């Protein structure tokens with residue numbers, strides 16, 4: 246079909262949004278090709294995240310920066326989707342006259358119709374449905390993403406956990422699993438098109454339940470693992486309360502499942518965990534990690550931490566600091582608590598002063614970056630197998646690959662290596678990635 250323009254998609258937030266952006270691209274595939282930058286776009290689409298207040302502010306300040314582009318090209322369409330759109334809806338059109346179109350997290354399939362409405366009728370449009378009982382996929386891989394060797398596949402959406410700080414159940418809805426028949430067929434099609442690695446995505450993958458067959462997450466892992474041509478299988482996110490011995494055993498025995506798990510801790514004080522409504526204690530978390538490391542000795546863990554949750558004291562924060570040293574995470578994504586509208590925590594007194602949160606966060610990040618650097622140093626001189634995923638973002642002529650256990654490695658090489666499994670020898674350790682050379 247004829248292409249009518251160029252689209253620039255800016256994605257904020259989590260893997261789920263990265264996946265949704267791929268899906269958006271697939272739905273626009275017969276009308277738009279990807280623009281290299283916003284300057285050359287006919288459609289600018291912001292796929293937003295509302296997990297943190299700061300991300301929301303970033304969206305509005307970014308919209309403001311598009312004004313000169315809109316002045317130059319009044320036909321330019323600015324669309325806002327994702328979680329901020331789901332939450333604010335019409336409010337975004339009211340707040341920013343630059344925005345033409347707003348669509349919710351359950352309305353991605355409507356995007357071509359909404360664009361028609363905007364283009365043909367000249368109306369500013371907003372479509373938000375509260376919930377949909379379908380988990381859809383990008384199905385046929387779009388031109389824009391077909392050649393990527395590592396792909397995301399959504400297996401469920403929404404969440405029933407209602408952790409006290411989290412807005413996800415409000416903007417993504419209740420937990421709904423996708424039939425495994427659809428998931429398998431999407432993975433098969435991606436593998437046929439060159440994908441070697443698949444990440445199964447959901448807010449809480451451990452509670453996956455096939456609505457047709459009743460299969461659980463382990464059954465699904467077994468099915469995906471047996472797909473011919475797939476080399477690596479990952480999944481995210483696992484809630485610690487649902488991370489079971491059975492799942493650990495499946496991770497250890499299934500050949501494609503990678504030796505890495507993202508297991509969000511959030512805090513290492515039972516008092517704070519209780520306030521967050523996380524449904525596990527530190528000791529329960531600790532024993533699960535021990536069982537995992539017994540079963541898979543080279544497994545690496547990453548995590549999420551929130552600092553400054555209402556009622557958190559310095560002594561609670563110190564527990565988190567010493568737990569980081571005890572567990573030696575490969576990496577941690579850490580954030581200052583900010584109350585999100587509608588959540589249980591938004592009704593609590595935000596008792597930790599902002600200046601205290603602002604002090605704790607870099608303290609924690611500094612400790613974690615030392616731990617990451619030690620882990621990187623331990624790998625100096627070793628040979629690692631990496632999946633070459635693309636070019637290093639900042640360094641020209643450098644390729645970027647990832648080990649099964651999630652270390653990021655840069656090395657010189659030619660672009661025709663992208664999509665292959667290659668052995669590299671580590672010759673420099675950095676804070677974020679390792680540097681290496683290809684083993685001939």
Ligand code: SF4
Pocket residue numbers: 404405406407408411412413414448449484
């Ligand atoms: S498990 Fe908790 S933190 Fe994770 S998406 Fe659900 S409510 Fe949010």
